[in-house]
């Protein structure tokens with residue numbers, strides 16, 4: 001053997017060893033990822049188990065730590081759910097007669113009794129579950145007034161309008177009110193007759209107005225300052241997602257008025273953020289009450305969206321007509337154009353539906369909102385612009401014509417259903433091409449892509465309860481029992497079977513490799529078509545078509561994307577973003593004989609019960625000729641959407 005062929009052989013062996021090493025590295029990464037997922041799940045479960053054990057302990061020795069620093073026994077905690085306090089009669093009377101509510105929601109009475117007992121408290125409760133009542137009701141039952149710190153003037157105005165409606169005197173101090181008005185409010189603070197029960201101020205006012213602080217000082221001395229409520233308390237902490245510098249200065253309140261109980265309210269705060277808030281606000285060992293994010297009255301369902309837009313609207317129309325005749329609901333859509341189109345199509349099918357999006361004039365928007373609230377309009381077909389201030393109790397369904405851009409967004413949007421605690425449905429129509437429409441929109445966001453894929457996983461996953469998939473995002477565990485058959489996966493466990501898709505995935509890789517070898521970029525649609533033997537005649541000759549249905553083809557591609565066998569690739573022009581598919585970092589694993597890939601699929605008919613093995617299983621040959629992949633229309637056009 002001459003020197004050069006020896007070198008060639010060694011080079012070939014080196015290449016092969018390097019390739020193998022790369023595969024091993026991928027397997028290690030995959031296992032480490034799995035380990036991290038399992039560890040995080042284990043930690044959440046351990047925490048839950050700890051809580052469960054605490055609450056199972058005999059009351060004499062119980063020591064539940066439901067607070068950041070303050071230790072309170074379970075029995076003591078439960079004591080605050082009672083109605084034998086000196087103020088209880090007044091509290092219950094006001095709940096019914098003033099606020100016109102029949103009963104308390106979980107944790108409301110506990111929070112109210114605790115704050116009326118003078119305890120400092122952090123209340124973590126999902127949006128729309130009724131945090132405001134926890135300081136509004138105590139304010140009415142206390143002498144003097146409650147100081148409420150709120151970050152947004154619009155939220156302040158909404159609350160004051162509502163309180164005026166129910167005859168509770170309230171005032172506000174912010175940059176938008178007149179000097180005379182501000183003067184009257186300042187005078188009211190020290191008035192022993194307390195002309196208002198709640199005073200709303202921005203954190204800036206506390207930080208900057210010496211006059212306000214001196215009035216509050218006088219009110220404190222005269223025992224007129226009964227309570228301090230800090231809304232959106234997570235804004236204090238730089239670790240929170242919405243830090244506001246003026247919140248950092250609110251520590252002055254507890255330093256100046258140490259005997260006034262403080263109530264911090266938030267819908268989103270981890271325990272480390274709350275610890276930080278505790279320090280910033282100078283509260284010592286506050287009790288933290290956290291309500292579960294699990295909305296037990298909501299039924300979650302995912303339906304496959306028909307690729308034909310008209311057919312998909314037809315599906316929504318018949319769903320509304322058959323299940324929600326004369327009931328109130330929202331259909332969320334992706335773009336302003338979709339809002340116009342879907343609402344007019346629903347109208348053609350005798351459904352009283354109107355569009356709502358950011359590009360409508362303010363009068364039309366508020367008319368749609370008003371008439372829907374008054375039940376004159378049954379369905380609002382809206383972009384995400386329909387969100388803030390939507391507080392209709394009897395929304396019986398929220399249908400997503402297009403998936404949300406993240407699970408957190410989906411939770412908020414779907415959470416507008418069933419606020420009256422009666423059962424309501426949250427249904428997503430999951431369409432393959434929608435993934436890529438949204439992808440191009442979120443591509444510039446920090447973790448936009450990652451969050452979108454979590455939403456896609458929520459839609460495609462048939463292994464786990466939909467609730468439990470959502471719970472992870474709120475650091476909670478809602479197991480199947482917690483679901484109580486209130487999602488389609490829990491209801492239809494028997495309709496799904498696990499299918500080995502390894503050979504199918506290998507075919508996809510082959511197509512991608514061929515395209516890459518020809519320097520051709522594949523859009524998701526083109527990949528589907530090439531695999532199904534559709535598209536130009538020359539493609540059909542080169543690729544052996546799959547035996548899978550279009551729905552299954554799309555499902556396999558989505559699974560491969562979610563698991564890293566495929567990945568997204570974008571190219572940008574000043575006007576639009578183009579979306580293509582690429583092989584993912586795990587694609588080489590499919591070259592290993594022992595590596596398998598499986599997924600759950602819905603058994604809708606005999607055919608899909610077992611997805612038949614791809615042709616040429618185990619000995620797939622490379623087609624000799626290449627796939628012609630270029631030429632299909634790029635996925636993204638410039639679309640007007642209402643970003644949240």
Ligand SMILES: Nc1ncnc2c1ncn2[C@@H]1O[C@H](COP(=O)(O)OP(=O)(O)OP(=O)(O)O)[C@@H](O)[C@H]1O
Pocket residue numbers: 101102103104105108125126127128129130131132133267391419420
């Ligand atoms: N006990 C109750 N029973 C029925 N409805 C209630 C109850 N408590 C509050 N609500 C209603 O729930 C809705 C939402 O309340 P609220 O605005 O206080 O929520 P929130 O938790 O402050 O939400 P956000 O985080 O959006 O500010 C209101 O319409 C309120 O009247």
